[in-house]
Amino acid sequence: MTSPLEIIELYPQESKRLIGIKYEDFITLVALAEKRHLEKQAEIEKIKVRLIASGEGRKAEMTPRQGVCLCLVYLRQKPIFEILGLLFDVSRTKANNTFNYWVEILREILPASQIEEAKKMSKNIKNYANNCVSMN
Numbered sequence: 001m002t003s004p005l006e007i008i009e010l011y012p013q014e015s016k017r018l019i020g021i022k023y024e025d026f027i028t029l030v031a032l033a034e035k036r037h038l039e040k041q042a043e044i045e046k047i048k049v050r051l052i053a054s055g056e057g058r059k060a061e062m063t064p065r066q067g068v069c070l071c072l073v074y075l076r077q078k079p080i081f082e083i084l085g086l087l088f089d090v091s092r093t094k095a096n097n098t099f100n101y102w103v104e105i106l107r108e109i110l111p112a113s114q115i116e117e118a119k120k121m122s123k124n125i126k127n128y129a130n131n132c133v134s135m136n
Contacts, residue, residue, distance in 0.1 A: 003087055
């Protein structure tokens, strides 16, 4: 079975239909997501107690490109995770875990909606006001 990532790599013009963005934008998004992924991994390594030498152990089943594509396919098409796992040749659980990991990274690097930004700003103003009141 051909995965959605292989399809958009072979036919970039199909990316808009499958994942909702142009192929060039997908490549840029993957680069940003991979950068944030590496930052998160470095943060985890700083506090991690190692039993196995760095670089040893089980290798990742999916590349960042596959993970971002899986996430975008889910957001665009809304298949159940069983089908998503079949499309990307992973288990249902792995598809679910991969989606949850990469959607968090995408939320960090992509701008939020104006409503979310307004809520965040309102919360920050309330926190600032509470801090000012508690200081007096």
